[in-house]
Amino acid sequence: MVNIGIIGVGLVGSELISQLSAHISQNGTPTFKVIALMNSTKQLLGNSSYSSLTLSSWKNDLSAKGTTSNLNSFINYLSEAPTPSIVIDNTSSQEIADSYPLFIEKGLHIVTPNKKAFSSDLKLYKEIREKAAEKRRFIYHESTVGAGLPVLSTLTDLIRTKDKIIKIEGIFSGTLSYIFNEFSKLDGEKKKFSEIVKIARENGYTEPDPRDDLNGLDVARKVVILSRLTGKDLSLDTLPVENIVPESLRTLDSATEFMASLTQYDEYFQKLNTTANNDQQVLRYIGVIDPIGDKSEVKLVSLSSSHPFAALKGSDNIISFTTERFPSPLIIQGAGAGAAVTAFGIFSDLFKISDRTLF
Numbered sequence: 001m002v003n004i005g006i007i008g009v010g011l012v013g014s015e016l017i018s019q020l021s022a023h024i025s026q027n028g029t030p031t032f033k034v035i036a037l038m039n040s041t042k043q044l045l046g047n048s049s050y051s052s053l054t055l056s057s058w059k060n061d062l063s064a065k066g067t068t069s070n071l072n073s074f075i076n077y078l079s080e081a082p083t084p085s086i087v088i089d090n091t092s093s094q095e096i097a098d099s100y101p102l103f104i105e106k107g108l109h110i111v112t113p114n115k116k117a118f119s120s121d122l123k124l125y126k127e128i129r130e131k132a133a134e135k136r137r138f139i140y141h142e143s144t145v146g147a148g149l150p151v152l153s154t155l156t157d158l159i160r161t162k163d164k165i166i167k168i169e170g171i172f173s174g175t176l177s178y179i180f181n182e183f184s185k186l187d188g189e190k191k192k193f194s195e196i197v198k199i200a201r202e203n204g205y206t207e208p209d210p211r212d213d214l215n216g217l218d219v220a221r222k223v224v225i226l227s228r229l230t231g232k233d234l235s236l237d238t239l240p241v242e243n244i245v246p247e248s249l250r251t252l253d254s255a256t257e258f259m260a261s262l263t264q265y266d267e268y269f270q271k272l273n274t275t276a277n278n279d280q281q282v283l284r285y286i287g288v289i290d291p292i293g294d295k296s297e298v299k300l301v302s303l304s305s306s307h308p309f310a311a312l313k314g315s316d317n318i319i320s321f322t323t324e325r326f327p328s329p330l331i332i333q334g335a336g337a338g339a340a341v342t343a344f345g346i347f348s349d350l351f352k353i354s355d356r357t358l359f
Contacts, residue, residue: 002354003050005036005078007071008090009062012113016090016343021055023347031354034058035085036077042066043074050081071099079106084357088346089114098124100139104131109357111349113143113342118228119221122235125228138356140349145172145222146317148341148348149334154321155229163323165230168289170319171309172222174337175206175213176285178315184273184283186305193269194262201259205315209255216241216285216298223287223296230291242299244285276302282310308333 004020006013017034024030034053035046044066046053054061078085087103089096089112097117101124103110118125118141132139145151151170158165171177182196191199197214200206206213220241227234243250245258246265252258276283281302286309290296303310308331312318317336320329335341 001033001083002031002350002357003078003081003083003085004032004034004088004350005038005074005085006034006088006090007038007074007096008088009037009039009058010090011339012342012346013088013090014059015339016088016346017055017058019343019347024052024055032350035081036074037062037066038069038071038074041069043069045074045077071096075099075103075106075108078108084109084353086111086350086353088112088350090346092116094120100124100128101131104128104135104137104139107135107137109138109353111140111346111353113141113147113346115141115144115218115221115225117141118144119224119236122228122233138353140352141225142349143342143345144225146319146332146336146345147174147338148343148345149317149319149332149336151226151319151332152229154330154332155226158321158323158325159230163325165289165291165321165323167292167322168226168230168319169309169322170222170287171284171312171317172219172287172319172336173213173285174315174317174335175200175210176219177312177317177336178205180283180285181312181314183269184276186277186280186282192263192266193273194259194266197262198259201255209258211245211250211255211258214245215243215250219285219287219298223289223298226287226289227291227296230289232291232294232296234296240297240299242297244300272300280305284309284312 035050037044042062044062078087086109092114094116097114100117142152179196179200183193197210201210220236220239224234224236249258249261273283281304284303285300287298288296309318318333320331322329
């Protein structure tokens with residue numbers, strides 16, 4: 001049986017615990033045992049015999065019985081367990097990502113949707129990869145790109161089987177997918193750009209400040225992650241990223257002020273849309289990974305109505321792999337955001353590790 005310690009029990013973490021609880025209750029001999037939980041203020045560790053926490057009451061137990069969060073004691077507890085342990089980092093914390101080499105040094109495997117360790121400092125990324133190989137620990141992060149979609153595993157399989165990656169293109173942001181699917185379409189009701197951003201924000205599709213989506217950084221991180229997997233030392237500071245937040249609105253003090261001011265740029269975005277539509281094209285915000293020409297980028301483009309990306313609906317992601325074996329691109333499409341599918345991606349990574357450590 002594999003022990004699990006979960007850091008971050010918010011939306012995704014809570015959903016993961018629910019999925020784990022259902023799995024454990026449905027299996028006579030469960031694969032996983034949750035022995036530690038941590039949020040930003042409290043942690044709950046099992047007893048000295050490393051028995052499973054009671055998942056049906058974990059929220060109350062963490063609140064009532066939890067002690068002050070301490071990452072070192074949390075990691076030490078997991079590392080001293082008699083059977084393999086996996087730490088799941090459900091946060092977006094750079095500080096925790098910086099600690100991954102320590103986790104590995106302590107003998108822990110890692111599963112995470114946290115993009116910071118794989119898209120920020122290149123030195124940290126290489127240290128994690130090298131230390132994992134040295135210590136023979138497994139690091140899985142499928143949910144860093146496309147939530148539960150099999151994006152990283154597909155790319156890994158293509159690379160391992162020595163296929164030549166020519167280009168990867170995708171709509172990697174569920175938020176920007178929704179905004180431009182609604183804004184730029186050839187038929188149906190037309191809405192102003194600011195109105196669609198407002199609806200997306202009210203429905204929880206955007207970050208609290210939509211500029212954190214519109215600046216392209218989230219897409220850029222995913223492009224860096226994929227590019228590094230192809231063997232390219234791409235970094236955020238060298239990747240061309242088109243920030244579609246109007247320049248005069250980037251330094252406004254609050255999201256409320258930004259939303260109120262965005263209406264001033266409706267005409268600008270409408271002109272872009274009209275120009276595209278007049279040519280039977282639509283606007284889409286895409287990321288491009290170009291390992292051959294070294295021209296990876298993140299940008300707003302106009303695509304023909306016959307392009308696979310043009311038919312996307314809702315907040316779905318779509319990723320296209322063009323390779324030597326797949327000159328007609330291999331396409332993965334589906335929900336690329338949301339607690340249920342992100343937790344699914346994490347859960348599937350847990351099985352990959354347990355399959356490799358128990359058998």
